[in-house]
Each structure stands twice: as structure tokens, then as C-alpha cells.
Amino acid sequence: MALINPAPPADSLAPERAGAARFTQVGKPVTRIDAVDKVTGRAKFTYDLLPTDHLVAKVVRSTIASGRVLSFDLDEALAEPGVVAIFTCLDEGLPTYQFASPGHPWVVDPEERGDIEDRTLMDSRVRQYGDTIGVLVAEDTVAAERALRKIKVEYEEYPVVFTYEQSQDPDYAPPIHEECPNNVQADWLTEVGVEEAGYSSMEELLHDPQYHSGSYHMRTPRQQQAHIELCLSFCYEENGQIVCVTSTQIPHIVRRVIGQALEIPWGDVRVIKPFVGGGFGNKQDVLYEPLNAWVCHKLGGRCVLLELTREEVFEQTRSRQPKDYYGEACWDDDMNLVARSCEGFSNSGGYASHGQAIIANGLGSFRFMYSGQEKACRTRALTFYSNQATAGAMRAYGVPEATWAAECMVSDIAHDMGWDGADFRAKNAIKLGYEDVTWPAPLICQSNGIQECIERGRELIGWDEKKRRYANETGPVRHGVGMSLLCYKCSVGGLELETASARMTLNQDGSVVLTLGATEIGQGCDTVMCQMCAEVLGVPVEKVHIVSTQDTNISPYGAGAYASRQTYVTGMTIKQVGAEFKAKILDYARYLKPYYNGQDLDIADSWVVDAAGRRVISLEELSTIAYYDRKRSDQIEASGTTEEDVNSFCLGACFVDVTVDIPMATVTVNQIVQVHDSGQIINPKTAEQQVHGGIAQSLGMGLYEELIEDPATGKTRNGNLLDYKIPTTMDVPDLTAEFVETWDPTGPFGNKSLGEPPCIPCAPAIRDAVLDATGVKFYEAPMTQQRLFEGFKAAGLL
């Protein structure tokens, strides 16, 4: 099977352009179409669109982590000047529908639904510190904040469940959700290859005396998305609909969930998504939009703003689920991993949100990534409720955590065996043709540049030379190099519905309006969508005008920005709808130029051309006539929806160079090189942007970032941008991002995905480099100064 970087198949779009120059728009460093709007301040984000005349809503939050609200005393609060209304969880007539908040397509068959419907707008059962027990509306924020402080609440308190062990002790506390008596949302065991390898059990294989073996306990933190725009929405009623303007990754899903939560027809809700100041998964969740819509409706459709403070964003939206991983591995003397096992325990907090999907997704990558020589692999994914803050999706959806686990193991093995970490990883990395047997649809590695990624990264960082130079360092300050691989699926195709819609409309001047459900949230989606559309249609990219704002009254359905899916999945839709659109244009050309009936026509550079490339009619002339033709007036338009269940693997490798100051317990990252195989790159500059940002987030997970809760109260201690440490300009070194451009046969343009993979490997690469520098093994991310100190002390270095 000649799958390695196969030559591009004869491209139905542009057969004459086979080879390196086959694309005219795709693969080019097209300037971001939103850049000028953003540097001039013209780009409007949600708050920028807020009508002056609005009310302000603030969530009434519990000051305990677990219990039940018994009563409210609202008298003083209601007497505060400027207070309009207070609604509480003890009010009569609240909607009772329990909805699920994660941004996944709806599943019509109740039996098939994976997301847990465990929320209402507000509930007297308090499940986490700051839980929603009411909502207060005032004329301004000062009045609202004053009144909030005057609300008195009487509670019945329950013991606070923080750990898995506490969650499993029925005598310790009542279940967090009555429907889930054991607090376990799901517990899945996936075992492959044991029988085929000739063993009766995984235990037997892992402890086969002919192999080396080891066991490991890894932990990953509650990392927060920390997008710079807050989470906010405002709602008002217009034309019989509740209009919700919100900073979200998933506008169509927000509409559906508002409809469900308010028990009103979904069409009665209109969601508008303006420019979004980052989401990173936090806004792949329906947050406070239903509450905002409900309170707007209760107040007769008046405009109500619900803007969270930065502290609320940290404490009361989403984060990565904290996880514990228990790993085992065995390997032989020839650098082959023989078998691995990993049991992961994920703490989703008071509500499920994305729940089990995250840790399960992560452990998939644990299996794929080092499947190269492996005989068998076992993963267990378990997600439980606790009284911690609700966690949810964050960029790369469980894979950074599972990769931390996988890489700690690989890093230790290479170190202990005296093997070169790059050679060891290269030998055991996923191979071309790998097929995952657990996936409901074929999941095959159809393109694979991992070896080239490793080679290139190794060269760029100066791996071999630095390994030699740093080998015998002593003293308080030492240096190290380290690396990690990454493996990530291109979408959720094959597992969940992958659907996307597009509409293309021809303007009089021959330019095209492109309307999508795919959502720009800062990642550069609009730019690459325009490039793909231009490629398919044969027009210059500046002739494609994308509608950046999703408005559910106007935009076709799309699930939204998550799973790194949009370029891959919506790209397929653009290809298909573009083909229909082009056929309509060419059909109209034949109507205008009957001479070409029965002949092949194409579009190039905004001209209809014949088979020999000779110009027949410009799109501008054609379209102007089409709009106003007395016999066949036609605004040429095509729209459609496609669903896909193909998938493939994005791969890559990160290399870092660090300085470790042992007595001061600090790690300085001097250089980071990351090389990705994401198939063909649609826009090398915007792709590079994605890699840079992902690296910095992973660096944060490796060294700085974790939300910490007071174990007594469940209140977050560091929910602000001073105490929660995202990297600053001075913490991130110069970054090198490169691409190994394989051709993936499943992708619409030979491309795979890129949105999330960049934030996976830097943290474990830093861990590997610290081990290289000091010989000390760290298993808990982030490697804070406190943990470094403890590790160095335990190792006798201090």
C-alpha cells in the first residue's frame, strides 16, 4: 500500500492543475480578511453592539458548594435603588426542562444521546460554589452589585465532595444528581490486542517477565481557556423572537438550547454571533444565554445584558477537567513498546457539561500515538461528579492531558533505558495505515508525516548537539532539551454527526457572498473559507465576501467552531456546494452563449473559459445579465448541507530547550520548535498563527496554569488574571512553527485539521527537557515552582 504522501489524486475541481501549482488560492499566505477591521477598532464584538438603553442582569450565586436553598430574604436587596427584579430558584413556574449545555449536534433519538441533560435555569440544589440560585436585574452594575450583597440566603449544607474517593462513599454525602446515585457519569474500558498477542489478560502481558515494565501516576490541572474577551450576551425581543447576541463558538446550538431550556419553539429564538474575542472551548458550551433570554422574556422583552466578570469567567464558566491517570507499560530491549495501559479519572464538577466525551477522546489519542510497535493497549475512562466548578471543553479536548500521561511514560522509559528520546518515539509512533478498531466508522491513518516532523524538529532545535553538550552539566543551573509528539483526529466524523452547510450567492459584479454556519472566533476560519471557496469557484479570493456574523435567522446551519473541524468538514461542504454553484453559473453561460452547449466550460480568474482556457464571458457580465434578464432573471445561488463520517490523524512534534535554575526552582524555556503534519496547509501564515498560540497555551499548562480551589469551601482562590498565570510576552520565547505537508485523501484539499493540535505537546516536551537537565521526573502539570522545589528537594538536589 503506497500511502506515504501519495500523489494528489486527479482533482475533479482542477484536473489541469495537478502537481505543486495545482491550487491558485489554497496554500497561499492570504492576508486575514478581518485584520484591517481589527487594527482600526471597527470590528464589533458583542459588547460593542449593546444598545445604550439596557438593563443589567447579575447571577445570584450560592456561597456554599453543596446543599439546598431553604429560603431567601430579598427585602433589603429589593429596596436598593435601581433594582428592577429578582428571580430565584424558589419561584413558582420556572421552566423545568433539564438541558445539556455542551456544543454538540442534537441527537433526535433519546436512546442515542451522549450528553447528560442535568441542568435547569436555576435550581435550589446547590452543586458547586457559586451555583446559579437566582438572577437579579438592575439599572446599572453598581446597583446590581450593591443589591447582590444584600440578598440573604438560608441553606441546608451537605459535605463537599472534592475527590473521586469522596464521590464513591455513599455515607459521605448525598448524590450530586439524584439521577446519578453513584456520581459516575460513565466508566468505559477499551482493550485492544491482548488476545491477538497470545495473552489471557492485559495484566499477564504487562507483567510478562521477558519485558521491562513500569507504572506511573500522572495528574493534569484545571486549566482555564482565559480568552481575553469575557463571556457575555444581551437579549431583547424583536419581531416575536427573543434575540440573543452572544460571544459563542456555537450560535446554532445556543439557539436550540435556549429553546429547550425555556420550553419554547426553537424558531422563536434568534442568535447572533458577532466577532468573538477567543473561545478555546469555553464558548463551545451554552453558558448563561438561556438565563439571559429567560429574564429578558420575563421583563417583557426589554434589553438585558448579562456580562460575567473576569472572576466569574474563571470560576463559573468552564475549564479543563482535572484528571488523574494511572499508567502501566512494558517494553523490550529493542526500543519497542509492547503494551500500555492507562486508567483516567476525570472530575467534571457539579454538572456534566461535556462530561465523559473529553477523557474518552483524550485516551483515544493515548492509544493512537504510540501504536507503532505496540501489541496491546488498554484505556479506562471514568468521569465523575464532584462539588468543584464545572469543567468542560478546552482546546484539544482531553488530548493535552492524555498526551501528558503518555509522554511522561515514554520520557521515563527512554531516560531509564539510556535511549535517545527522539529515536524511541520515532520507532513507536503511529504508522501509516494504522486503523483504530474501536471507532464506529473506519478510522485510518491515511497520511503520515510524523517521521519527517521528528527529523525536522530535531534538526531545528539542534537535538543531537545539545544532547551531547548538556549531558554532563553539574551545578545549580543546568540545561536540557526535550520533546513530545502529538496525534489528533481531524473531526468527530465517524463518532458523532459531522454536518455543515454553505450558501453561495452571485453578486451583480461576479463576486460571491459566502454564508456559512462555520464560526470565526479568532482562529482565521473566515479567511481560509474564502480561500477554499475561491479555489473551488475559480475566482480571486478578494471576490469572495464572507458573512462573518452568524445570525440563525440568516446563516445556514453549522455546528460551530470545535474539534478543529471547520476547515476539514466545512471545506468538504464548500467543495460540494461550490460545484453545484459553478454548474449553475456555467449553465447560465450556455444559456447566454448557446454555442457552448455540450462543451466543457470552467471558471478561471472570474471568467468562464472553454476547454482550451479561452475566455467566454466574464462572471461580472454574466451575473449582471442574470439579475436583470427579462426572460430568465436569476440571482444565481447554491446552498446545501453535507455530512461526513471520514476522519484522519493530524500529527506533529514539539522540541524545547530549557534552562533550569535548581535552587530558585525555575524553568526558563529558551526555544520552542513545533512541526506539524496537518496535510496540505490552506494558508501557511494563519496556520503558523494557530501553532504559535497553541504552543503558548501548552507552555502555560506545563509551567503555570491551574485553578486552585479552597478545599474547605470549594471557592476558587485564583480566579483572576493576576493569580491565574497565563504566559506573558516575557514568558514565551521566540517560536518556530513548520509544516510537513502530506496529502490526505480524506481532506477536501488534501488537508487535515490544525485548530487544536498545536496546544498539545509543549507541556510534556518541557517536562522531558527538565528530566534531561536534572534527572528529576515530574508527573503533575503544571510544574509550578512549588512542585519543582519539592521535586528537586526529594531528589537530593537541594
Place this chain on the structure above:
Amino acid sequence: MEMRILSCTVNGKPVQVGYDVRECLLDTLHDRLGLTSVKRGCEVGECGACTVLIDGVATDTCLYLTAWAEGKTIETVEGLQAPDGTLDVVQQAFVDEFAVQCGFCIPGLIMSAEEMVRSGKTFTRDEIRKCLSGHLCRCTGYQNIVNAVEKATNLVNGMVGEEASGTEEVA
């Protein structure tokens, strides 16, 4: 709380605007003057998204009471484009270097870079990182932002090598 009148210069024009004494300059610029580039990210001087120039100095407006702006000269990115629409050198560098992703932190960063350009100095990359260290960005890893600021400061203030030709372009 009482309303007062603020008189100051905003983006080159004299402005009089009524404000509530409880407001910070972020509120007044964004909500009353419609300068929506001034962004709220934290309200406590930690993110830099609300940075504007006050008398030429890059300042967080979330921690700056509007009352203090009396008589001052204030600049935001809305005021940077030339009358003919040409982007300012910093704006253009941010576009060309792909420094912009979600764009929420960008207006504030541009104003800090603007102050650097006007200093007449050139900067090493480490110095640029330090000068921009009052801005948090979650999208970019700062790489292209540092590139853009390096390019803009070299174009305007650098007189050597490749940058020299660019200097004439903007002069």
C-alpha cells in the same frame, strides 16, 4: 451620583462629554464616545485590553477615573488612520505580520506600540517583549506581535540595513 462635564482632546478633536463621576475612562470612551476599540477584559489593570494613550503615555483606562482626564489628550486606534485612509505604520505592520487573531487585545497593543514608535528608539526583541508585557494575549503566543512591533519601530526609527528603504516609504 452626579454628572459632570469632561473637556479633553480625543483623537485630535476637542470633546465635551457628560459623565457619571463613578465612571472610569474605559466606560466613558466606549459607552459615551463610541470608541469601541477600548476593550474590557479584566477591569483591574491585568490584561491591557483597554490601553489608550493619555498625553502620549500608554495607560490602562479601567483604572483611570474619567475625572482625571480633564484637559488631557487621549488617543485610541480609531484616531490612527490618516485622513486618506492609509493605515498607520503600526496598524499596517500588525496586518502584514499576521499579528492579529481574535483581535480583542490588539487595539491596546497597538497603542503601546505607538508609544514605542514615537519614542524615536529602536528596540531589541527582549526590550519589545518588556514594553508589551502589560498586555495579555491568548491567541498568538506573541510571536507575530513582537515581529510587527519590531518591524514598525525599525521602519520609523531604524536607519540601517533593510529597514532604511522602508523608512522612506513612511516618511
Place this chain on the structure above:
Amino acid sequence: MYDIVYYHEAESVQDAVRALTEHPEARVIAGGTDVLVQIREGRFGPCELVSIHELRDELWGVTLDEDETICIGPITWFHAVNTDPICQERIPVLCDACDTPGGPQLRVSGTVGGNLCNGITSADTASTFFAFGAELVLEGPNGRRVVPIEKWYAGPGKTVREQNEVLVQIRIPKSHYEGFTGEYIKYGKRRALEIATMGCCCLVKLADDHETIEDVRFAYGVAGPNPCRSEAAENIARGKTVAEAAPLVGEAALEDLHPRDSWRASKDFREQLIKEMTKRALVEAAAKGGSTASWK
């Protein structure tokens, strides 16, 4: 919008003192970087403010007295102190300390006087002012009084300043700085926008051989509820060469300093930092005076 119920923009220090006296609940606001943050947290409830933000004529800038005492106006920004020629020439370690709070924008709002009046142990300039033995001049309804910094602090976040007193000058007499070189080390979790996990300032005066320590001061932030000095470390270092003293000062400092456990850092980690930072601050401060000793 801040929950402010009374706001007065003072026209002079006297006017500020009058307004504060008339409004016994009122607080002084200068740069705003602490007070506004606390108002937003709801710490004071509805708040009364007397602003000295605009009193540049009286309270801004650095001057040198006839006796070469350095006089710093309390509303001078961190950045303005950092770039002031008098400070750069005579007390550059204070410039270094003024270059560490927050980020550049904070350093052109935040003031050195505010950094003392907030009473916070982690205040970046406090340990350096402490090492210099700064004298703080307060003006109240009954006139002026001078408080040595050793008597300034009154528990976590508290100072001896009365509600209706305004800090009007920070003085560093010549004898407190002449002949000293200094080093301030701020230890934080990241490299900017940071609050100190530990801060250490060392001032050292070397003999003519550039190695023997004639006099030395070690001052710390976050090593206790208030900024403080370690006499034990100073005593053990005095008279020794830098190389002799360097391995000893850290342990000695721990005789005076008793950091505590918190979620931000454990007691033993803070002790490790005190040991290491005391040593490094001494060596780096002495290097500026010509010493060639190393901490490694």
C-alpha cells in the same frame, strides 16, 4: 463603574486634608491601581474618595535637598522614579525595584507613595525603601510629622498613617545611600504582571578592596506580614569578604524571618527562596561595587 458616593478632586494637600477631615470615611486615591481594585471587590461598600491625582505641583517628582537627601514625591509613578536622573545616579536599585510592579501601564499609574501607603508586604518598592531606611513625611490637620519606615507598618495591609493624613514626601538621607550598591530580586511565578512570591533587597558598602563588607542591609517583602530586615544576616556578613559571607547569609536570615505556609507557596519553599535570594542579592549587589565573588 465604581461604587463611589463622594468624590473630591483635591486642589492642594491642605484641601485634601480638609476634605478627609470633613469626611471621616473618605479614602485617599492617588494612582488608583490599588484603591479602585478594592472598590470593585466591594471591600469598602459605597466609597468616599479624596483624589490627590492632580497634585503634581506639590507631590510629584524627585529632588535633592541641600544636604543631598533624596526627596521623592509620593504620587510619582514607578516609571518616573525608574527614569529619574537623580535616582539613576544615586539609588539605581530603587529604579530596578520600580521597574518590576505589574506591567508598563501599571507603572505609569501606580505611584511609589501608594506602594507604601497600601501597607502590603509584597509591594515591590517597599523592601528597597526599607533597606534605605526611608523617612516618610505625613501631613495632617495638625501639620507634618516624619515616620521612619521601621515604624511605618502596623500589621498586614496597615500603616500608622491616620485617615486624614496625606503622605507628602519620601526622604532618603545621604548617609543611608552613599557608598552603597544594591540589588533587588523579585521572585514571581512569571516574568511580568506579577505579584512577588518573595522580594529581597540587599544594599552593601564594600571596603577599598571591593571584597570586604563594611556595611550591609537585607530587606524583604513577603517574608513576614510586613516588609522587614534581617539583622542576623547583616551581622554575619559585616567584616567578611563577599565570598566568605555569601554561603552564610541565607541561613542567618532565617533566624529573623519566619515565612508561613499558604496556597501560594509553602513555608519550606519560601525558606529556600530566602536562603538563595539573600545570597544572590548580596553577590549581585557587591558585583556592582567591584566584587568578583560568585553565588554559584
